[in-house]
């Protein structure tokens with residue numbers, strides 16, 4: 459499914475490339491290469507750039523700190539930057555350009571808008587730097603060398619399954635169940651992958667009448683949340699409740715793509731004076747873990763940022779030595795120009811029932827969970 463989503467774009471992009479005669483070959487300046495080429499490594503004390511988006515969820519905040527500490531303790535100079543939420547795309551483009559000019563050997567990018575970085579990553583490639591897309595794919599360019607992320611499709615599948623499980627457990631009645639669907643920002647390549655993963659589980663249940671999307675809004679464009687912003691999800695939920703859940707109509711469940719939006723959706727339903735539905739999430743944000751332990755939000759996903767940052771830094775180490783970075787997926791992430799070799803980590807579903815086990819290796823969250831015992 460993931461592969462098919464990008465197939466049409468890939469064809470258009472390949473044609474465009476052929477027409478412009480752009481070869482996309484990397485400059486031979488001792489830096490990054492594609493997986494098929496020999497690599498030459500770089501100095502151990504080199505600068506590594508990390509360009510992160512705005513802080514739309516706790517995982518981004520955590521990542522910056524972990525990158526600075528992890529890269530420096532591995533002997534590199536770390537140049538970690540965030541793009542502020544006011545003018546994120548332009549700011550991130552400038553930051554990456556500056557990293558290239560400052561001679562960064564690897565640039566790790568958590569894209570704000572993965573479709574708007576092709577000029578900057580091409581400049582990185584031309585300067586001989588490697589580009590690693592971190593958590594979010596960079597699209598429509600062949601200048602991205604690697605992708606490191608949690609398995610986004612699996613995240614969606616886990617969310618879809620959690621919604622079904624939660625409904626069976628908590629709705630208090632048999633099917634059909636009234637649900638609504640939310641997805642993330644259209645600028646984030648992850649958003650459709652999460653949604654497709656969830657819909658692989660939910661669509662058959664919509665088709666057989668187990669689930670009813672009362673608003674009728676099932677197309678991803680209708681469900682998108684601009685900027686991944688809580689206020690946008692809350693406004694959309696308010697509008698749907700007013701338009702489709704008048705009188706005694708109960709909302710049983712909501713597919714929410716992450717925790718920030720889950721809490722906004724719950725707030726909207728509470729303010730409308732309706733019972734809290736089964737709501738999914740992602741990221742294991744502190745407030746959502748508390749909410750889950752209090753029996754309000756139903757589920758989240760544990761994507762341990764420490765592990766993801768460690769994996770990215772491990773890739774940097776392999777490239778520094780002149781090796782190829784290790785990958786475990788060479789088919790899923792077609793960015794429109796190429797299939798980007800990826801290292802995917804396994805996400806873990808978390809509900810009240812398995813929270814203690816799920817956070818066994820995340821001391822700060824484990825402590826919260828235990829405080830509810």
Ligand code: BGC
Nearest residue numbers: 514515594646648686716741
């Ligand atoms: C990340 C999620 C996060 C969302 C909003 C996505 O690309 O994978 O973990 O919740 O962005 O920041």
